[in-house]
Amino acid sequence: MYHYFKNKMSAAFGANAEEPPEEAETAKKLSDNLLDNMVTLREKCRNTSDFMAREVTFASIPMSMMAMEGLISLATLSKMILPPLSEAANRGVKTPQEMYDYIRTQTVIGMDVNDVYTTDEIFTFLMSGFAVILIDGMDKGVAIGVQGFSFRSVSEPSNEVNVRGSREGFTEPIRINLSMVRRRIKSPKLKFELFQLGSESRTDVCMVYMTDIVDPKLLRDIRRKLKQIKLDVVLESGYIQPFLEGKPLSLFSDVGTTERPDTLCAKINEGRIAVLVDGTPFALIVPYLFSENFQSLDDYCHRPYYTTFIRILKYVSFFFTILLPGVYVGVGTFHPELFPHALLYNIASAEETTPLPLVLEALLIHFIYEVMREAGLRLPRPIGHAVSIVGALVIGDAAVTAGLIGAPMVMVVALTAISSFVVPSIYEPVAILRFAFIILGGTTGLYGITLGLTLVLFNMTRLNNFGVPYTAPISPFSLRAQRDVFYRAGWKKLGKRSAKIQHLSGVDIHENLDQ
Amino acid sequence: MQKQISVWQFVLLLYICRIFSTMTYAPAMGVGSGGVSVLISWVLSLGIGILVLLPALWLHSMSGDKNVVMLSLSVWRRLGVGIALCYFVYTMMTAVSTFAHFEFFMTNAIFPQSSTLFFIITMWIAAVYASSMGLEAIARTGAVVFAAFLVSFGFIVFASLGQVDLVELKLPLDNIWKEVGASAYEAFSRNAEFVVVLLLLPHIKGNLKKGVLAFLCMLVVTSEIIAFLILTVLGDYSATQTLPYYTLSSAAEFSIFQRLDALHMTVWVAIALVKIALYLFLSVECLQMLFPEKHKKAVSVGCCLLLFVLVLPFCYSRTAFDGLFRAFSSGIPSILLVIVFPLLIGAAMKIKKGRAEHETTKHTSVGAASAADLRN
Numbered sequence: 082m083y084h085y086f087k088n089k090m091s092a093a094f095g096a097n098a099e100e101p102p103e104e105a106e107t108a109k110k111l112s113d114n115l116l117d118n119m120v121t122l123r124e125k126c127r128n129t130s131d132f133m134a135r136e137v138t139f140a141s142i143p144m145s146m147m148a149m150e151g152l153i154s155l156a157t158l159s160k161m162i163l164p165p166l167s168e169a170a171n172r173g174v175k176t177p178q179e180m181y182d183y184i185r186t187q188t189v190i191g192m193d194v195n196d197v198y199t200t201d202e203i204f205t206f207l208m209s210g211f212a213v214i215l216i217d218g219m220d221k222g223v224a225i226g227v228q229g230f231s232f233r234s235v236s237e238p239s240n241e242v243n244v245r246g247s248r249e250g251f252t253e254p255i256r257i258n259l260s261m262v263r264r265r266i267k268s269p270k271l272k273f274e275l276f277q278l279g280s281e282s283r284t285d286v287c288m289v290y291m292t293d294i295v296d297p298k299l300l301r302d303i304r305r306k307l308k309q310i311k312l313d314v315v316l317e318s319g320y321i322q323p324f325l326e327g328k329p330l331s332l333f334s335d336v337g338t339t340e341r342p343d344t345l346c347a348k349i350n351e352g353r354i355a356v357l358v359d360g361t362p363f364a365l366i367v368p369y370l371f372s373e374n375f376q377s378l379d380d381y382c383h384r385p386y387y388t389t390f391i392r393i394l395k396y397v398s399f400f401f402t403i404l405l406p407g408v409y410v411g412v413g414t415f416h417p418e419l420f421p422h423a424l425l426y427n428i429a430s431a432e433e434t435t436p437l438p439l440v441l442e443a444l445l446i447h448f449i450y451e452v453m454r455e456a457g458l459r460l461p462r463p464i465g466h467a468v469s470i471v472g473a474l475v476i477g478d479a480a481v482t483a484g485l486i487g488a489p490m491v492m493v494v495a496l497t498a499i500s501s502f503v504v505p506s507i508y509e510p511v512a513i514l515r516f517a518f519i520i521l522g523g524t525t526g527l528y529g530i531t532l533g534l535t536l537v538l539f540n541m542t543r544l545n546n547f548g549v550p551y552t553a554p555i556s557p558f559s560l561r562a563q564r565d566v567f568y569r570a571g572w573k574k575l576g577k578r579s580a581k582i583q584h585l586s587g588v589d590i591h592e593n594l595d596q
Numbered sequence: 597m598q599k600q601i602s603v604w605q606f607v608l609l610l611y612i613c614r615i616f617s618t619m620t621y622a623p624a625m626g627v628g629s630g631g632v633s634v635l636i637s638w639v640l641s642l643g644i645g646i647l648v649l650l651p652a653l654w655l656h657s658m659s660g661d662k663n664v665v666m667l668s669l670s671v672w673r674r675l676g677v678g679i680a681l682c683y684f685v686y687t688m689m690t691a692v693s694t695f696a697h698f699e700f701f702m703t704n705a706i707f708p709q710s711s712t713l714f715f716i717i718t719m720w721i722a723a724v725y726a727s728s729m730g731l732e733a734i735a736r737t738g739a740v741v742f743a744a745f746l747v748s749f750g751f752i753v754f755a756s757l758g759q760v761d762l763v764e765l766k767l768p769l770d771n772i773w774k775e776v777g778a779s780a781y782e783a784f785s786r787n788a789e790f791v792v793v794l795l796l797l798p799h800i801k802g803n804l805k806k807g808v809l810a811f812l813c814m815l816v817v818t819s820e821i822i823a824f825l826i827l828t829v830l831g832d833y834s835a836t837q838t839l840p841y842y843t844l845s846s847a848a849e850f851s852i853f854q855r856l857d858a859l860h861m862t863v864w865v866a867i868a869l870v871k872i873a874l875y876l877f878l879s880v881e882c883l884q885m886l887f888p889e890k891h892k893k894a895v896s897v898g899c900c901l902l903l904f905v906l907v908l909p910f911c912y913s914r915t916a917f918d919g920l921f922r923a924f925s926s927g928i929p930s931i932l933l934v935i936v937f938p939l940l941i942g943a944a945m946k947i948k949k950g951r952a953e954h955e956t957t958k959h960t961s962v963g964a965a966s967a968a969d970l971r972n
Contacts, residue, residue, distance in 0.1 A: 412858075528861070535865070542729070
């Protein structure tokens with residue numbers, strides 16, 4: 082009977098029954114017996130091919146050096162760590178304690194040197210590109226930073242292209258990104274608060290802020306929200322973005338993103354907090370305002386009159402891209418009397434030859450456009466160009482000649498598509514709203530569009546994350562803050578007054594303890 | 597109570613709500629149909645407005661963190677419940693009246709072939725969502741809608757100026773002051789926003805007196821322009837129209853746009869939504885004060901459903917709609933809620949405070965006498 086149950090249990094748990102219960106023992110304290118420690122560690126790293134461990138003896142003291150292949154620089158290891166250890170005997174090191182003190186205090190074998198007391202800490206450091214040294218006779222080890230993994234070099238950000246200004250964009254390793262920020266703000270008030278998120282991935286996440294500018298309540302609230310995140314893996318800043326967003330559910334996000342270190346520096350200098358995540362070039366910025374989607378670093382390098390022109394262009398393009406197809410369909414279907422007679426005649430004659438009603442025509446053509454946009458985005462570049470050519474044929478003269486859509490609709494789609502790229506940061510809500518307004522315009526005319534637009538406005542004005550209204554300084558209105566919304570004042574004026582986010586009208590930063 | 601909106605947001609919100617009614621001004625409907633008498637009466641209504649709001653300002657000076665319903669409940673429990681219900685009924689019926697006006701406009705002027713139920717359902721869903729967003733969102737949206745109204749109003753005024761004919765301004769030959777008085781009284785009685793002032797007092801940050809004055813001045817200026825254009829552009833034809841301002845916008849031609857009625861319609865829809873959402877929010881707030889915290893959600897849902905149920909008869913029956921209009925125009929609800937109740941509550945608070953002070957003095961003197969006795 083005993084063997085029967087034993088076999089059943091083995092069958093039920095399979096091979097895993099023999100696997101070490103890793104979770105329970107990862108935090109095991111180190112013993113002063115090197116052999117015991119190494120047995121435990123090797124047991125944990127069974128089937129882990131990139132784990133490197135080497136038992137060595139320096140000054141007659143048995144030691145073990147460990148690292149993860151690919152995460153460390155072997156050149157740094159052999160130049161910085163091994164020579165001082167070989168010298169240990171000559172420096173009178175005799176006992177394990179003397180060896181430990183020698184490594185910790187009497188040699189410079191690396192800038193980033195830490196003590197480790199548990200197997201859990203050892204793994205954390207190993208996975209972060211440290212080399213760990215365990216000494217026989219010591220119940221603690223030393224972790225030395227010798228990171229040397231390959232990564233994408235610093236390059237121009239693909240989503241935030243500027244005419245003037247820096248060509249540097251964030252890259253994947255968080256340390257490189259931090260250095261890019263530090264190089265731009267050489268102030269001790271700039272703080273990098275590093276911690277780990279993801280119970281499995283243990284991703285480095287860093288809060289970046291200026292101590293004298295950021296609101297302490299805002300800082301506490303964001304820190305608390307970040308530390309409450311319970312995720313197994315954090316592979317991109319988008320994973321933690323929803324945890325920082327406020328209520329209610331909205332198409333628009335009150336958490337901004339940037340790939341540019343200079344933009345990030347400008348934002349934290351206004352009292353915002355940036356969150357950098359290891360492994361992604363996209364940093365998060367909180368709080369974030371709707372009007373910031375229409376700003377770019379170029380705006381502050383150009384002359385104010387030109388920037389003002391560009392700003393107005395962007396706002397007009399935003400309304401064009403979400404409303405134009407819907408209004409065209411709505412007016413064409415329900416209020417044709419609004420068109421001037423000549424235009425109405427042209428539209429009517431174009432639509433006369435098409436088999437579909439205006440609303441279906443608009444939906445179809447926008448759907449095709451979105452399909453081609455998505456295909457062009459995901460495909461390799463050479464094929465992406467081919468998609469563009471096919472797209473030009475499909476949504477173009479061929480479609481009109483085939484009698485599928487009217488020529489004015491092609492114009493509307495083209496104008497809408499181009500306008501959507503003027504403000505790329507809010508493409509997601511724009512694409513959805515465009516479809517919604519086409520349906521509203523086609524079924525209920527201008528009445529439905531107005532109702533829908535007002536509801537979107539209600540939703541946007543309700544977004545009050547961390548006590549900062551998303552629609553500020555437009556509503557609640559602040560005349561002073563308009564110097565950088567619809568127009569941009571010159572630097573002589575901009576530099577005179579504080580641009581801190583907590584000084585905007587309607588802002589009442591408070592700790593949100595209910596989430 | 598947390599201060600949520602600035603005084604300027606409050607002013608714009610009141611203005612937007614009031615302008616909804618002003619845009620329905622029709623010379624044929626009111627008592628004061630004598631053209632110039634209406635223009636004079638609206639200037640007069642500025643003074644009436646200031647006088648009428650004095651009790652509200654008095655209450656605010658006594659207890660700035662409570663609104664009229666909270667104060668009535670703190671002064672008398674049972675009578676307070678009755679007063680709270682009065683304010684609830686008034687705000688709910690104002691929402692219903694706005695709804696009915698909106699539906700009447702849509703099915704008569706814009707889409708005569710459309711189903712009434714379609715507008716009721718769509719607007720009801722939108723209003724429920726909008727009111728659930730809270731006062732801050734309503735006020736902020738109101739400010740944006742105000743900007744849209746200004747643009748559309750500017751276009752319509754600019755496009756209509758060329759057609760102004762001053763000959764149409766006729767002075768009534770007799771009873772001018774009677775007409776002016778009747779018209780001013782009607783302007784006061786139809787101004788449900790005086791009640792909003794009383795209910796929103798604790799939510800407002802800033803100088804309320806300045807805000808109220810700005811609201812009344814803005815209102816008078818806009819009303820004067822609207823009435824002036826209707827009278828001088830449309831002339832006698834305006835008396836035959838149910839919605840003369842809409843007719844005015846239809847006649848206005850601007851640049852490539854053949855007519856501006858669609859612009860007026862879009863702004864009207866947005867204003868109606870903001871107004872209904874505000875009054876629904878206020879009615880929910882009035883009723884929630886009578887129930888324990890745990891029933892608050894049920895009260896909100898109940899109020900929203902009640903709005904839908906109440907709207908149906910007023911949208912389908914012209915008699916019920918006219919009856920509601922007459923009830924508001926009688927001025928009795930406004931007199932009760934804006935003047936009588938606040939004065940009564942204020943007086944009761946003064947008496948209560950006096951009594952409390954008297955009791956304290958009595959206790960102190962009794963205590964002092966006892967201490968003196970003990971010493972002796």
